[in-house]
Amino acid sequence: MKKLLPTLALSVAATMTITGALSTPALAQNAAVVNGKAIPKAKLDKLIANSGQGSNPELRERARDMLITRELINQEAIKRGLLTNDDIQEQLEQARLNILVGAVFEDYIARGGVSDAELKASYEQIKTQFEGTEYKVRHILVEKEADAKALIAKIKAGEKFEDLAKANSKDPGSAANGGDLDWMTPQALVPEFSKVMVALQKGQMTEKPVKSQFGFHVIRVDDMRQAKVPDLAELKPQLIQMMSQDQNWQRAKFEEMLKNLKAKAKIQ
Structure with a gap:
């Protein structure tokens, strides 16, 4: 929000x-x-x-x-003399009210406006994203298949994967780190990449270039481990942020807040 x-x-x-x-x-x-x-x-x-x-x-x-x-x-x-103009005063008051509405609603959500049941339901929906195996993977991305094949040949001949990645990879996010993508889950990668990655053993590199929408990849799996699923408390801020992006949820929560305020108020 x-x-x-x-x-x-x-x-x-x-x-x-x-x-x-x-x-x-x-x-x-x-x-x-x-x-x-x-x-x-x-x-x-x-x-x-x-x-x-x-x-x-x-x-x-x-x-x-x-x-x-x-x-x-x-x-x-x-x-x-604009500050004494009635129309200007009304607009200023409306702007002030808009700010307060947003601030009060945000504070309401932060101070327990989201129930434990809502958090648990949201947590159950997304926790599967963290389950399974994580892979410590590197890749070299090039435009042409011939270039990828040449790189595979060089690595097999003894040249370092990391050095070739720094010099040749078109992926700006990983090239400087020797092609390192850090720990990744298959769900976080394009299907063509993840399908080959999960079939590799620890320390193994692809024998052939892997084509995706981005170009041709040379992939190496350095390590693998069981993914640690964060507990609900760790994910709470992200869960609330995720739910708050749903306009229907926001609307329902705002109505809930107003209902609570009116129930506590003395209105004559």
């Missing part, structure tokens, strides 16, 4: 700047001072932290411009 947080896009902020002399002492404790109104440096730091993009001079400047833009718009709205 996405939080409803009103923001102004950085791209908009980047098109607007403010000029004027700012004293060094003011800038020491504030990100900016706009027409005499200070924007605290702590507000800028919080905005950057919430962005999850780390911190660098370019990002700080863009974030600072955004805060300046917000303050300019706020000041202009006051100057034009």
